[in-house]
Amino acid sequence: MEKAKADNFSITERKDFILTKGRQKDQLRCGEDSIAGVVSQRACVYCGARVVLNPVTDAVHLVHGPVGCASYTWDIRGSLSSGSDLYRFSFSTDLKEHDVIFGGEKKLTLAIAELAQKYNPKLIFVYSTCIIGVIGDDLEAVCKAASKKYKVEVIPVQSSGFAGNKSAGYRAACDALLRLIEPKTIEPGFYKEKRKKSINYLGDFNLAGEVWIIKNYLKQIGIDVNVAFTGDSSYEALKKATGASLNIVQCAGSMIYLANKMDELYGIPYLNVSFLGIEDTAGSLRKIAKFFNDLEIMRKTEELIKNEKTKVSAVIQFYRERLTGKKAAIYVGGGFKAISLIKQFKEIGIDVVMIGTQTGRREEYETINDMVDDGTVILDDANPSELEKFMMEKGAHLLVGGVKERPLAYKLGMAFIDHNHDRKHPLSGFVGAVNFAEEVYSTVCSPVWNYVTGTGAAFPAPQRAKII
Amino acid sequence: MLDCTPKEIIERSGGVINPAKTCQPIGAIYAALGIHNCLPHSHGSQGCCSYHRMHLTRHFREPAMATTSSFTEGASVFGGVSNLKTAIKNVFAIYNPDVMAVHTTCLSETIGDDIPSIIKSAEVPEGKLVIHANTPSYQGSHITGFSNMTKGMVNYLAEATLENKKERLNIIPGFINPGDMREIKRIADLMGIKFIMFPDTSGVLDSPMTGQFNMYPRGGARIEDIKDAGNSKLTVALGSYASSDAANLLERKCKVPAVTLNTPIGIKATDNFIMTLRQNFIKEVPYLLEEERGQLVDIMIDTHYHFHGKKVAVFGDPDIIAGLTEFILSLGMLPVYVLTGTPGGTIGGPQGIFEKEITNMLTEAGIEGKVKAAGDLFQLHQWIKNGPVDLLIGNTYGKYIARAEDIPFVRVGFPILDRSMHPYLPVVGYKGAMRLLELISNALLDRVDRDACDEDLELVI
Known part of the structure; x- marks a missing residue:
């Protein structure tokens, strides 16, 4: 890999975080703290924990801190529920100066008491924020006392914002989930005896109902989903997570820690899967079928893949013809999504010319490097000026990103799709592949771009000439 | 659906459910974006900055730029002095704004970082400015943050340099949309009154499509204008919560009389605004x-x-x-x-x-x-x-x-x-x-x- 031209950056510390794929074998630096004074697109520990746990539908999600942290995360996840709506409420202890000076434990105790009384929930998550880490409230003790008193499970989430980045928050969330799962330990060999065709689905948050699509596929091939972590999940369902004989992990960035822990504690093995794109979906279903080593399941899997592919192939072909030759730039949260997107774009004839993540891991960057063409720019924790520079240099037609990247792309006259919380239709499975192609087409080929002239949105040159 | 609110009224004292406010720093960022060539800076964890930018971006559908001190565990124990110094150096080296507007967060406030002394000891390039506002998230709301950053502008920038005040008006518009600021300016223009508006996010968060991404769009109050605001003969603060404090500070600091009016929403408040302009500048209403x-x-x-x-x-x-x-x-x-x-x-x-x-x-x-x-x-x-x-x-x-x-x-x-x-x-x-x-x-x-x-x-x- 050849280092990207870093001369244009006044900030030399960023050089090692950007690579252009080539022949040399340098390593991309990643997974480190952002540099002070840059416009980072990254979030914090609390954010990581909140996005993982928020889809637990019947829990009270109580944010312990000043109001902001709760305000900004109020119902932004876009994860759907088939049951309770309690998770869409915003609960905050709304700490004031007095609490910061004298400690927030009293107010927290009161808040839990009131919420326990009002909603009678089975589960309350209490999130720690920056300030809690500094003033030193004993979350464990308060939660323990409240659990006992109100007969409700109150689980502290150690997510003080400054204690790492978003990945540390994923881990804090996984730790909170582990405390829920029962029994706490299991005899070795338990699952070999009683292996059922039931799995846990880790790392899908049911955005736009994606968990439901995958559950449906699995049902068709004869496999039950015990519980999804955490899309459309509930207290009771999560508690019984040990009832599954296999964990499948989609968003590895957030859930691989939990998968490893469940393997270690309960002997539940896991498989990495991805249901983004046709090939990944088919491959993942086959992988699951193979695990169970059951001829009937394998037969049904092949049948499902064949049927679904037939259903979508004409539509995909339609878009492929219209999109071939377009170039895409990707900047997403985690590595798993980035990898899947490269494949998804290939399916519709689009090349990826720039790819980056906020929190990708080393092995994910290696996979990305193996997949992309020479000349593709790979970058970790990019800032908007870097994104702009490489997208323009590489002539990207489209950016895939999250909330903050959308207006950046638009300002550059570039199409955009949201592959994050703001997605409005499912992107999983075969049907998701069609939605994806449709969305890419509807933005890349929209007539609105015709009005962005070379000199910006000014009057087109001939008209102006006439006026003068 | 989504109906988890019981009818029976319950008295509560342990925090809020479904807040009708958010925290100070986002207001400070919004106000700071109302200065031309200004980069807001969040002195705290990077999550804060990320959330504020996200929220502003969702509301305005525009890029909202701000940098962060990216606090880590070390900074939280030993203080954020070196983070802010590094940030100041980097901000001017990479993004080259004319002014950097630092605001605090609950974290840096609780740790007790002394921002003015950090700014004084930092390397600020010649001709560049760093201003600041204390915006602890555990006090007030986003409106308080907007007010505090606007006060910071007066505190750092406004100067009374002339013996006689200029026949000119200062307008502090409050936490309103860029389109509202444009409308208030249009009214003042129609009245034929010279004025300075600060902060002014019109042309920043409603900037037109140009095919280019400008970190600093054309709009925003000019620094020299905010400085010169100390020489105006009157300040009209629109809204007592978002604007009064800055106007009052300007009165104390530069002897510019301050009048607080309601945000001109509706016929009565708009009448009041226009009448105030007419009386003070002896103008006919066009x-x-x-x-x-x-x-x-x-x-x-x-x-x-x-x-x-x-x-x-x-x-x-x-x-x-x-x-x-x-x-x-x-x-x-x-x-x-x-x-x-x-x-x-x-x-x-x-x-x-x-x-x-x-x-x-x-x-x-x-x-x-x-x-x-x-x-x-x-x-x-x-x-x-x-x-x-x-x-x-x-x-x-x-x-x-x-x-x-x-x-x-x-x-x-x-x-x-x-x-x-x-x-x-x-x-x-x-x-x-x-x-x-x-x-x-x-x-x-x-x-x-x-x-x-x-x-x-x-x-x-």
Whole structure:
């Protein structure tokens, strides 16, 4: 890999975080703290924990801190529920100066008491924020006392914002989930005896109902989903997570820690899967079928893949013809999504010319490097000026990103799709592949771009000439 | 669906449910973006900055730039001095703004970082400026943060350098959309008055498509203008919560007299604004404004029977809803619930001002209503469950209540995350009042059409 031209950056510390794929074998630096004074697109520990746990539908999600942290995360996840709506409420202890000076434990105790009384929930998550880490409230003790008193499970989430980045928050969330799962330990060999065709689905948050699509596929091939972590999940369902004989992990960035822990504690093995794109979906279903080593399941899997592919192939072909030759730039949260997107774009004839993540891991960057063409720019924790520079240099037609990247792309006259919380239709499975192609087409080929002239949105040159 | 609010009213003291406010720093960023060539900087964890940018981006559908000190565990133990110094160095080296506007967060406030002394000891390039505001998230709300950063502008920039004041007006517009700021400037222009507006986010967060990404769009108050604001003869602060403090500081610092007016929403507040300009600058009100006012009154008369006696719940930021409440009353509607999440007093100053002001308006109109500062939307929802209303006015978060109770809903305020156009089209001035009338009457009449039986559906309403 050849280092990207870093001369244009006044900030030399960023050089090692950007690579252009080539022949040399340098390593991309990643997974480190952002540099002070840059416009980072990254979030914090609390954010990581909140996005993982928020889809637990019947829990009270109580944010312990000043109001902001709760305000900004109020119902932004876009994860759907088939049951309770309690998770869409915003609960905050709304700490004031007095609490910061004298400690927030009293107010927290009161808040839990009131919420326990009002909603009678089975589960309350209490999130720690920056300030809690500094003033030193004993979350464990308060939660323990409240659990006992109100007969409700109150689980502290150690997510003080400054204690790492978003990945540390994923881990804090996984730790909170582990405390829920029962029994706490299991005899070795338990699952070999009683292996059922039931799995846990880790790392899908049911955005736009994606968990439901995958559950449906699995049902068709004869496999039950015990519980999804955490899309459309509930207290009771999560508690019984040990009832599954296999964990499948989609968003590895957030859930691989939990998968490893469940393997270690309960002997539940896991498989990495991805249901983004046709090939990944088919491959993942086959992988699951193979695990169970059951001829009937394998037969049904092949049948499902064949049927679904037939259903979508004409539509995909339609878009492929219209999109071939377009170039895409990707900047997403985690590595798993980035990898899947490269494949998804290939399916519709689009090349990826720039790819980056906020929190990708080393092995994910290696996979990305193996997949992309020479000349593709790979970058970790990019800032908007870097994104702009490489997208323009590489002539990207489209950016895939999250909330903050959308207006950046638009300002550059570039199409955009949201592959994050703001997605409005499912992107999983075969049907998701069609939605994806449709969305890419509807933005890349929209007539609105015709009005962005070379000199910006000014009057087109001939008209102006006439006026003068 | 989404109806987790019980009807039975419960007294609470352990925090908020469904907040009607957010924290100070986002207001500070919004204010700082109203200076041309300014980069806001968040002195705290990177999550704060990320959330503020995300929230602003969702409301304005524009890039919202800000940098962060990226606190880690080390910074939280040993203080953020080196983070801020590094940040100052990097910000000017990479992004080259003319001014960097630092605000604090709950984290850096609790640790106790002394920002002025850090700024003094940092390497700030020649000709560049660093200003700051303390914006602890555990006090006040986003409105307080906006006020504090605006105060910071006066504190660091404004100077009285002339013996005699210039025949010129300072306008501090408050936490309103860029389109509203444009409308206020248009009115001042029409009056033929020279003015300086700060902060001014028009041209920054409503910037046009150019095919280029400009980190610093063309708009924003010029630094030299904010400096020169100390030489103006009058400051009009629009909104006592977002703008008064800065105007009062300017009065103390540079002897520029300050007048606080309500945000000019509705006919009465707009009249007040224009009358204040006329009196102080001895100007005639141009026919164009008279005509607009006349048109507004004409429309109010044409449509008043749609509004009369309708019960309304209003929530949002205090300056905005003071104007909205007054306007609703002028239409013959009954604002029976008025709620803000922002505390109703000033820090260390008198309390309960918000409740008093709004209650006076209601009493004068002979209406009994519930008025609450530092409230939350759970409480508003409980009120509505116990005494229904015909219309809900507020920011996007009202949509849950509107849906649960099946009430027509008009979106006004911050944030609006599920509709567009609000940053461009004003709600202030006579034109803004016309727009409000359109929004309100469309909401009410769409409901009439929706609920009408076939035989009752009217072509002409």
